[in-house]
Amino acid sequence: MSDYIIEAIRDGVFETLIMTFFGSLFSYLIGLPVGVILYATSKGRLLENRPANIVLGTIVNIMRSLPFLILLVLLIPFTRFVTGSSIGTVATIVPLTVGAIPIVARMVESSLCEVKPGIIEAANSMGASPVYTILHFIIPEATPSLLQGAAINVATVLGYSAMAGVIGGGGLGAIALQYGYYRYQKDVLWTTVILLVVLVMLIQEIGIFISKKTRKN
Secondary structure, three states: OOHHHHHHHHHHHHHHHHHHHHHHHHHHHHHHHHHHHHHHOOOOOOOOOHHHHHHHHHHHHHHHHOOHHHHHHHOHHHHHHHHOOOOOHHHHHHHHHHHHHHHHHHHHHHHHHOOOHHHHHHHHHOOOOHHHHHHHHHHHHOHHHHHHHHHHHHHHHHHHHHHHHHHOOOOHHHHHHHHHHOOOOHHHHHHHHHHHHHHHHHHHHHHHHHHHHHHHO
């Protein structure tokens, strides 16, 4: 590979990490409270509200059911409105965030559902309000599971970032398409694939390690 390609791959790794970091961060800023609301308003929970749960759950399910490539195209006008462009690293963060929000929400809801009823009963016996119980009892108890889910979600966002190369997103996905696929440079294609696999595995292993350390403590 030429020095130009090597530099492009290096920049692609950086761009991929930037997109993954901010896409994951923004999706959690929205997806975490959505997941908490889904949990709290479900049947038999602290803030049971069937209509609200059905409406929010339906929206989340619809968003989850959309293939990410289709979502990328659908969000082009919104992405252009938010960032002023529909291509590039910054623009790609918008669809990455939107695509990951429903995944984060359902993952958070699932993690909170794993909390043993005894924890909630103990909080109720002390007179804790529903919101206090969620913030100070349920979420801390579910932290190991939440961390493990976060690692999976970050790896998912990283995978989505590679797909964004189809519509002009930056990162390793764009390099794989532009040089590896369109120009038939198989060495570039396989290099980007290997790098993506390594990044995903590292993120998952780090998340699992932190989750295990949290459980021990």
